Amino acid sequence: MSALADMQSRMHAALIDPRADPAAQALFARDGRLGAAGGLAIYQRGYFLRIAACMREQFPALCHALGRALFDDFVADYIRDCPPERHTLYDLGRRFADWMEARRPDGDAPEAWVDFMIDLARFEYAAFTMFDAEGNEGNVFATSDTADSALRLQPAFALGRYRFPVASYYHAVRRGEAPLLPAPEPCHVALVRRDYITRTVPLSAPHYTFLSAMLAGSDVDAALARISARFGIDPMMARDMWCGAAGSRDRWIEWGLFVAVDAGPVKDL
């Protein structure tokens, strides 16, 4: 290892864990107003505070749920175990939910609040990612006149399945409320962006299955067949859920879930 590589490895290790190498300050000149330890401490402090501030922007509802002090403690442990890898700060929170799952503070005695925090982290990162994902703005969306066979999900679309009503909790925090931690309740949510506005769409279990099938490449007919088989729903009733008087078709088209394609071969899952 070159002298330069060795120096960079030691300084970086000292940022990630200031206790790891107390001799790291010997890398630096002792003159100047800050001295070696004082100068290094500015980088060490800035490393954590900068990343914690970015994580609070990516997980505002989770920060609210945990309280800032506990949230920051989680972040400190997280970035020590999972130092940032990519050039973009958008990537900071990518591994956070999985890390919380692997390092659950309740150990062998699972507690519901930890499950909620993990689900909320997963939802928030998905919502944050949608902000700058590839989308369909500037291109044509499907309209109510588009044939079912030509409907496909647009790129800025994601599905989530959670053990708690994380989307409603998130929006309550966004409205400035102070929601209590919710009781467990299965929750299916779609995220979709149109005109650079991300919308959370609550879904029933059949709706979730329908959109999962479309996300995997099915067309509408195949997706309807999927929910009929999965939930034992009469095919006519399934179609009514889709395009009947109270069906979801027109509403979802209005919200920009679909683009129109030339109907070609599709996967029948």
Place this chain on the structure above:
Amino acid sequence: MPVAVADGRLAGLPRLGLGLGLRNVHFDAILSGEPQDLWFEAISENFMDSGGRPRAILHAVAERYPVVLHGVSLSIGSTDPLDRAYLASLKRLAQDIRPAWVSDHLCWSGVNGHNSHDLLPMPLTEESLAHVAARVRQVQDLLERPLILENPSSYVRFAHSTLSEPDFLRALAAETGCGLLLDVNNVYVSCFNAGSDPIAYLDAFPCERVVQMHLAGHQDFGTHVIDTHDRPVRAEVWELFRIAWARTGGAATLLEWDDHIPGFDDCLAELRKAERYMAGDTVSSGAAECARGGDGVSNPVGFLIPRAMASVMEDAA
């Protein structure tokens, strides 16, 4: 890219005048107002991989104003291999936006596959110079344009450094043909913390290679100063700017403001103060003093996360 070619390309770069850092909070004001005699510097990483509103906004701004791209993650000094995916993405953005130039910092931001999201200082040695020069050449060849490198703010000096920062940058520019971005606030911050003379720094700096200058505010803790970009430019920095602007022959000048960002008009008013010093006015003591507190975190990259919850969410429930 041969040095002579890079030199020729640098000589042909435009003198853009006064510009502002492009920040999310100003998007609407920039695009709704009448075009002004202004240019913008976009943080490359904010837009490189963007499929959402930021990229669309940058397109719209670039249609109305000159734009340059300023990076914080090239990590030109790192001993990790150059990130080819990053460079490819940067090149695609540059081909798309057609910036007047592309800049980054003389620093490293990570090693061993990790990223600190900070602009970490280089030991200023012959080994570092050879290492950085080789990488600048590779980047210039790949981007097909000269790279512009900025002097970072720093809080430590490596014990085994053998070169001054101006000498390092002079040699680097001579060996590679790269241009320089002179951040006069960084000069002040680094020199204050090192206990050295910022005027002597400017005297030694290769001003003939300067394509652009940065202005920004910093926080004064008495014993040391931190490059916070969260307040007006301080008098000491305006004085350095006055000297440097003349020596660079009127390099393009840009105001950075990255935390506690005021409204667009207030940022413009701060920027326009530069005109007085470009005309040769001396700086009155106490100018632009600001009492606002802060947490004193150096802020080279902390503004890169959009407040997605506040601005772009709707609940269809």
